[in-house]
Amino acid sequence: MSTxxxxxxxxxxxxSKLGWNLLGLLVFVTAGFPVYWMLNTAFKPAKDxxxxxxxxxxxxxxxxxxxxxxxxxxxxxxxxxxxxVSSVVVVIGIAVGLLAALAISRFAFRGRKIVIVGIxxxxxxxxxxxxxxxxxxxxxxxxxxxxxxxxxxxxxFILPFTVWTLRGFIVNIPKELEEAAQVDGCTPTGAFLRxxxxxxxxxMVATSVYGFIQAWNxxxxxxxxxxQQNQTATVWLSNFITKNGxxxxxxxAGSTMMAVPIVxxxxxxxxxxxxxxxxxxxxx
Amino acid sequence: xxxxxxxxxxVPPVRQSPSSGSQAGTPAPRGKSKSGAGIPWxxxxxxxxxxxxxxxxxxxxxxxxxFQKFGQPxxxxxxxxxxxxxxxxxxxxxxxxxxxxxxxxxxxxxxxVVVTMVLGMAIALLLQRVSSWVKVLINIVLVASWGMxxxxxxxxxxxxxxxxxxxxxxxxxxxxxVDMIGHNWFASGPQGLAVIxxxxxxxxxxxxxxxxxAGLTQVPKELEEAARLDGAGxxxVFRYVTLPIMKPILVMLTTLSVIWDMGVFPQxxxxxxxxxxxxxxxxxxxxxxxxxxxxxxxxxxxxxxxxVLLLLxxxxxxxxxxxxIGDVE
Numbered sequence: 004m005s006t007x008x009x010x011x012x013x014x015x016x017x018x019s020k021l022g023w024n025l026l027g028l029l030v031f032v033t034a035g036f037p038v039y040w041m042l043n044t045a046f047k048p049a050k051d052x053x054x055x056x057x058x059x060x061x062x063x064x065x066x067x068x069x070x071x072x073x074x075x076x077x078x079x080x081x082x083x084x085x086x087x088v089s090s091v092v093v094v095i096g097i098a099v100g101l102l103a104a105l106a107i108s109r110f111a112f113r114g115r116k117i118v119i120v121g122i123x124x125x126x127x128x129x130x131x132x133x134x135x136x137x138x139x140x141x142x143x144x145x146x147x148x149x150x151x152x153x154x155x156x157x158x159x160f161i162l163p164f165t166v167w168t169l170r171g172f173i174v175n176i177p178k179e180l181e182e183a184a185q186v187d188g189c190t191p192t193g194a195f196l197r198x199x200x201x202x203x204x205x206x207m208v209a210t211s212v213y214g215f216i217q218a219w220n221x222x223x224x225x226x227x228x229x230x231q232q233n234q235t236a237t238v239w240l241s242n243f244i245t246k247n248g249x250x251x252x253x254x255x256a257g258s259t260m261m262a263v264p265i266v267x268x269x270x271x272x273x274x275x276x277x278x279x280x281x282x283x284x285x286x287x
Numbered sequence: 288x289x290x291x292x293x294x295x296x297x298v299p300p301v302r303q304s305p306s307s308g309s310q311a312g313t314p315a316p317r318g319k320s321k322s323g324a325g326i327p328w329x330x331x332x333x334x335x336x337x338x339x340x341x342x343x344x345x346x347x348x349x350x351x352x353x354f355q356k357f358g359q360p361x362x363x364x365x366x367x368x369x370x371x372x373x374x375x376x377x378x379x380x381x382x383x384x385x386x387x388x389x390x391x392x393x394x395x396x397x398x399x400v401v402v403t404m405v406l407g408m409a410i411a412l413l414l415q416r417v418s419s420w421v422k423v424l425i426n427i428v429l430v431a432s433w434g435m436x437x438x439x440x441x442x443x444x445x446x447x448x449x450x451x452x453x454x455x456x457x458x459x460x461x462x463x464x465v466d467m468i469g470h471n472w473f474a475s476g477p478q479g480l481a482v483i484x485x486x487x488x489x490x491x492x493x494x495x496x497x498x499x500x501a502g503l504t505q506v507p508k509e510l511e512e513a514a515r516l517d518g519a520g521x522x523x524v525f526r527y528v529t530l531p532i533m534k535p536i537l538v539m540l541t542t543l544s545v546i547w548d549m550g551v552f553p554q555x556x557x558x559x560x561x562x563x564x565x566x567x568x569x570x571x572x573x574x575x576x577x578x579x580x581x582x583x584x585x586x587x588x589x590x591x592x593x594x595v596l597l598l599l600x601x602x603x604x605x606x607x608x609x610x611x612i613g614d615v616e
Contacts, residue, residue, distance in 0.1 A: 020418060027413055027421040035428040037443045037489065038435070040454060044446065053452045055468075095337075103334035106327035113324070116610065118331060123609055125342055127602040129550035131571040132591035135578045136348035142362070159341045166334060220436040222553040227579070237438045241557050244442050251446050258439040269434030270427075273497070 041262070044255035045069070052252040068256035075253060076242060078260070084229075085236040088150055089218035092157040093211050100165030101207070105195075107166070108173040126163045130223060133159065138227055148230045156224050161214050168213070168276075172206030173199070209275035212268055219265060236261060352588035359582045375589040384565075385573075385590070389597075392570040395480055396548040399487045403544055404537070406488065407495030412525075414500055433493035441557045444486045448472045473559070476566025483554050483567075491547065495540055502536040503529070535608055542605035549598055570594045 044052050045068055047061035072078070106112075107119055137156055138147075146152030176199055184194035225235040234242070240261055243254040352368075353375055360366040379385045414422055432440070447455050450471040459467040473479040506529055514524045530537075552571040555563050563572045570590060578587025 020416070023413060023416040024418055024421050027417040027425055030410055030413065031421070031424045031428055034425075034432060034489070034492075037440070037447060038428070038431050040447060041439070041443045055452075055457075057454045057457050099333045099337060102330040106330035110327035110330075112327045115327070118335075119610065120606060121338075123606055124602065125338060127546055127598065127605070128342070128346070128595060129546070129571065129598070131550055131552045131575065132595050133342075133345050133349065134575065135584055135588050135591060136345035136352060138579075139352070139362070139584065140345055140348060155341055158337055159345075162334060162337060216434065220438070222438050222557075237436060240436075240438050240442060241553075244445060244557055244560070249445070251449065251452065254442055255446065258442050262435055262439040265436060266431050266434040270430050273430050273433070 041255050041258050044252055045259040047252075049250070049252035052255075068252045069260070071250070071253040072243075072257040072260070075250075076239060078239065078257075081234050081236045081239040084150060084233065085219055085225075088153050088157065088235065089215045091154050092161050092218045093214045095154075096158060096161040096165045096214055097169075097207060097211055100162055100210075101169055103166045104169035104173055108170045109178075122163050122166050126160070126167070130160060134223060134227055137224070141228060147228060148233055150233075153224065153228055153235075156228060157218050157221065160221075161218060164217065165210055165214055168210045169203075169206065172203055172210070176202050205275060209272040212272040213276050216265055216269060349588050349592060352585055353592045355585050357584040357588075362582070362584070371585055375585045376593075379586060379589055379593070388568050388570055388573045389593075391476075391480075391568070392549060392594075395484060395551070395569060396545060399484050399491070399548040399551075400541060400544045402484070402488050403491045403495055403548075404541060407492050407499055407540075408537075410492065410496045411499035411503055414496070415503060429493035429496055432489055433497075435490065437490065437553050438557060440486060440490055441554050444482065444489075445558060448482050476564070479558070479567060483551075483558055486554055486558075487548060487551055491544060495544070498536060498540060499533070502533050506532045535611070538608045539605065542601050542608070545601045546598060546605070549594065549601075570597075 043059070043061055046064055046066075047058060048063055048065050049068060049071070051058050051061070051063070103122075107115055107122075137159075141147050141149075141152040141156070144152070146155070180198050180202075181191070181194045184198045185191060189197060220237060222237045222241065225238050226241070229235060229238070240254075240257050243249065243257055354371060354373070355361075355368045356371040356374075357368045361368045410425070414425060417425070447453055450456070450469055456467040456470050459465050472482050510528050510532075511524050514528050519527065550571060551569060552575070555567055555569060555572050556575075559567050563576075568576070571594070574587045574590035574594065576587075577590060578584045
């Protein structure tokens with residue numbers, strides 16, 4: 004950028020921006036199309052969905068598909084069960100995870116590295132590999148088809164995640180704040196409760212919501228560990244798909260009901276989460 | 288819950304007794320205090336206990352199962368599980384179908400990871416160059432596809448690619464000379480898996496883009512500027528300035544992606560209506576089928592164990608990177 008180019012630069016930049024923007028819009032349309040098509044199919048009459056000439060803009064707006072989706076199989080039972088499981092898992096995960104996160108981020112102790120490696124390693128075990136022993140274990144414990152069994156199982160992936168994410172948030176809070184509070188006469192616990200905890204609260208909320216979403220979206224364990232009568236929300240939706248002769252329009256309505264609340268929740272916390280997930284990963 | 292409560296309740300008294308006097312001058316309890324050693328373990332106890340119960344035990348069970356003959360009679364408790372020695376392993380390792388599945392899984396995961404990372408990097412770089420309103424639009428779409436339950440995404444893609452009424456066949460048929468009406472994407476394994484790969488990538492790209500975007504803000508502008516003044520083109524600046532700085536994040540994201548994409552299950556399972564055909568089998572569905580369809584839990588466990596061992600190398604790389612990050616504190 005020498006001074007000679009200054010006058011020409013803005014015009015050229017505007018031109019090149021236009022190209023980038025067009026490319027950006029292409030990304031927007033391509034990546035957004037599946038979501039748009041779900042909503043489009045959900046709100047148009049079922050007969051339009053199977054029209055050989057697809058209607059890209061719903062001309063008639065109907066809630067018929069939603070009614071049909073609710074009629075095909077009980078919806079509120081599975082949703083209640085999913086809500087219950089996800090909430091309990093998150094409460095336990097945050098309570099237990101916070102203590103562990105404090106230990107690995109605020110204390111130096113022998114074995115700290117091993118604990119960190121362990122918690123990370125646990126996250127690396129593919130859930131699918133664990134389904135066989137977990138299924139047999141719950142069978143032995145008489146916890147098959149019980150919500151408690153599902154809750155216990157979900158802790159395997161929620162807990163490591165909460166520990167690691169909360170650790171990221173705690174690390175971002177300067178130690179000096181706590182130290183200053185202690186110099187001013189707080190006990191270490193008092194300093195934590197009065198100084199760190201309020202700063203940590205938004206991160207904890209974000210972690211809770213994110214953990215909730217993870218538990219809500221889980222499919223394999225929910226499918227294998229619960230019977231048809233006690234299925235959860237994700238399994239409810241997959242029943243639509245695996246039934247012979249899928250009714251796509253009600254299925255998209257069901258998908259909309261499943262996804263929209265979750266995506267909205269996600270929108271609310273994702274910025275905060277991105278900060279927590281990358282804490283310490285990028286240090287300039 | 289109760290475990291957590293009791294520990295919090297216990298922490299203050301332990302903490303206060305020695306520290307109140309001796310530590311007035313050195314507030315940072317960084318390990319050197321006499322009593323400090325017990326506290327972190329006390330804080331960790333509930334977490335470690337839960338993990339041992341819900342993860343440690345099943346893992347051990349997985350290993351023992353893979354050396355046992357465990358089928359329907361054992362499941363119902365009619366018979367004790369009997370030791371099978373190494374026969375589960377010799378059976379699967381001697382089975383050509385198993386190796387086909389391994390190869391297919393590796394190719395599938397590698398393809399998904401490469402496409403995810405390249406697309407993710409490209410979109411992250413693009414986001415730096417577009418106007419802010421385009422940025423907002425792209426971000427909304429990214430978050431929406433990221434937050435989508437996998438089952439919902441799978442349902443949508445099944446609908447998009449439907450042979451008779453799928454909008455994609457119709458769209459492709461708009462191209463002159465292309466007739467895709469009634470084309471069944473799942474008639475052949477490779478084509479069907481390509482669709483599933485697309486679905487996996489669509490769900491995975493947002494996380495990569497958002498993480499890389501955060502990383503790109505850390506690349507010092509002066510460095511890029513200096514490289515440009517030295518006459519480096521856009522590609523060279525990216526290759527020799529941006530990429531080296533981004534390396535730790537890229538390593539972390541790549542290893543995570545490998546682990547996730549090797550563990551793809553619901554996408555295949557639901558796309559194929561709960562019964563994936565032979566040419567759609569990946570290690571995850573293969574192990575699942577052996578256990579729950581054929582009721583051969585021993586063999587299923589052995590396959591799962593081999594999958595975990597395959598991933599260990601990748602995990603080791605990830606660990607090293609994360610520990611480096613953990614030490615930054």
